[in-house]
Amino acid sequence: MDTWETIREDDRYRITAAVKTVTDVWKKTPAVAGAWMFRAISVKERAENDKRCREVWGKLNGHLQSFPQAVHGQKMWREKAEKALSDAMDKDVMFQLGRLPGDVRNGFLEAVRTFIRHTRVFDRELVLEDLGQALRNYFVYFMLCLADGSDRWFHEAIWGYSLLYPYTDNFLDGEKTRQEKAAFNCRLEQKLNGIKTEAEDDLEQKVFSMVDSVEDIYPRKIFSGLYDFLLTIYDAQIKSMEQQGKTEKTAEELLQMSAYKGGASIYVDQCMIDGNLKEKDVLFLTGFGLFLQLADDLQDVDEDAGNGHQTLMTLSAGAGFLDEIVGRLLSFLKYVFENYWSGEEAYKGFVLDNCVQLVIMTVFQNEQYFSEKFKRKMEEWSVLPAGFFAWMDAENTKNRENMQHGPVNMMEILDVWCQVPSLE
Template sequence: MDNLDTDTYFEFKTYEEFRKERLKLNYDCTLKLWYSLPDTLPTNDNNRVRRQTRKQQRARFRKIRHYLVYAILFKKTSLKKKIKSTVFRLWNETLNIPPSNDEFIRDLHQLMGRVTVEFCNRGRQYDPTISYEELFKAGRSVWFMSAFHLECNLPLSFTDSMLGYNMLYPYTDDLVDCNDISREAKADFAKIFHERLLVGEPTYDSQVHFDGKQSNVTELNLPSSLQAQANRIVKIFDMVKFIENDWRRGGEYEGVYMSLTTIHEAQMKSTLQHARTEDDYAPTMVQIEQISAEKGGASVIAAGFLLQGRLTRAQMAYLEYIGFGLQLIDDLQDLKGDMKNNHRTVFTQTLAEGRTLDAPTARLIQYCYCAPAYEKFSDDQRTVSDGETDVTLAQYVRVLMMMLSVLLVLEAASRLQKYYSRKFYRELSSLSPLRFHHLKLIHIEKRLWSLVQKHWFN
């Protein structure tokens, strides 16, 4: 990534050129790195890698528990500020991330809280039937988009395109991954949605602003194979209208729609990950790795385009790297469900081949710790340190994302003990800031989701 020109925009006249160059960049920033990494856990040579004794893990858990109790009990007293300052320092120490001033951490979480609450409110406003679980799944991407906003020193605000893109996740995934929908219907949807994303509606008018009210299902012109899915498809198309509110078609922001088309293609390609008993079809590990890298990277570069309209090659490279890592973390978290549905990921395929999860989990942790997390963009200037370091806002957020990613890997692995060798599981647990039997019960993302929505950090 060091030789990429940060000032060169990733822009092409045709989608075919965009797709070809994007796939080359994807491989260079994901699988090329993945294949080069050892399948053993990292050593302490990396200053972010920290091994813990059980005594240290127990002591940290007690400290976290005590200060969280104090924070709740004394929330409305004069001790509030002092206690939360201690909690913020404990946050940095637990995740092994650079120290920063309390005001920055509080402001960061308040910003995230406002964006999260607005996303939930507007999501329910558009679709009152959407479930808490669907909003939570979609909201995880909202957090990433917010983080990338900060990494690029952009003002953090919630936009129509953020709503549209993140609400696409529960709607399209349920349709594409559903085993009850025929292959014919999925193929028809793939063709129609590809056209809707890349070209737009025949009646598209850049002067028309979508008001956020659900469109009429009867206005859809769907083939017979998709009639049963009309209620879901109309919502999917409405999400594209939200995106069109922010990014006008036919101008300098065509990369937005090319990136959305790319993730749609990758999502449809992921259906090849479903092993079938009726015809003994099963994908190979090489196919699975390729699809995972393309899909993961595509989902994150699309988010980047929706935030800025245009991306440099360096930003694209960074997002491809991040996206593959997030995809693998998601796959490890969903391992039991994927096994039940015969969905092959790097992890379920490893088990299908009769091996433990030791090697891919170790390699994923190595991947999370790689140098791209420290990459700088040309506008990486604002400092948020506490005086002891010169860590910029972008650096802090990147390291925070890296260490949270490692923690999510550890949390997922802590619940999958029977799929690891005893020796590896014991060594893996030493990388955790808490004992595994505590970590597995926390549900980090859902706990943070709840705290942020409740403005706990205010």
């Protein structure tokens, strides 16, 4: 019996019924998102947001370009960066951060700074893309903290858990043989089971250190459920690897795998708040986890299709436009929040709208998969005009190129902002 089935049969989690309920809801959800579901944004409001975001973006980019190489000028630069970031968060509409109270935004910014500082002290070799992957998981945790009424926005367990994602991906995506990857998975399973295990190389040692960071905060003997869910995530990862290149999966099989992966991941995020999963949260988390997994698959649809990875999104893309499945995704999201939300009511709108805007942004960043009619409909709900996202991608590409040819890189700039101790 695999880890997932063991967890589903354990009554203390009460997950079996939640998974069935959520997947049944998905299958019954209409493929067309009703116009009434989300607030329509006026052309005037979108234009105002567009102007404001471009101005903020320009100021932030200008400040990055003004980074001084001389150490004596970096303290003043950092102080100005604080003001620029605070102003950007106050005016943010893309991620909805401007809706949060000022003390919450400041606390979030400090938590992100601490996260990056911990990471840079631990591993100077981690690249910006991998740091971004870890921070995306951290942001899900932050939203769950708000829903739970917790201000425990940083601790080493969530830091370690978030970094497990890029570290394990780097190992499994690296130039290792199938036998080496299988051996790594076996050792990782032993480590997650609490069995003393020796790492075979530096990257593997980093993975094991992240597990240790979790266990330092949440001892295995007291918080055993957390480790069951961690095991489930990597069980899902192995199954996902096994299905690559094999016979095609049905939509039902891919749906169950998505619920499996998404559920396990968000259960761990929730456990990171205080070590436990509360029964009252299971139904919402199961639905939210499925949404996040499918949203992630939407973001990766082009890459997954090219690599032969099977997801519900690649299955739908093979049959034509993604209009229907993304319409269903938004309808499903609305249903989950309206019927299963179990958190603080004050933050329900923030989390929901953040998710809606994430999907809309992904649609415009992968516009070749959608009809013109569908894109026009998405723009009605978007806080920013469709053209903004193409502009943003172009600006990001230009900034990356400038950094590659400049005297300093982004990680060195982050070191100054986060006040990372010098290695010298």
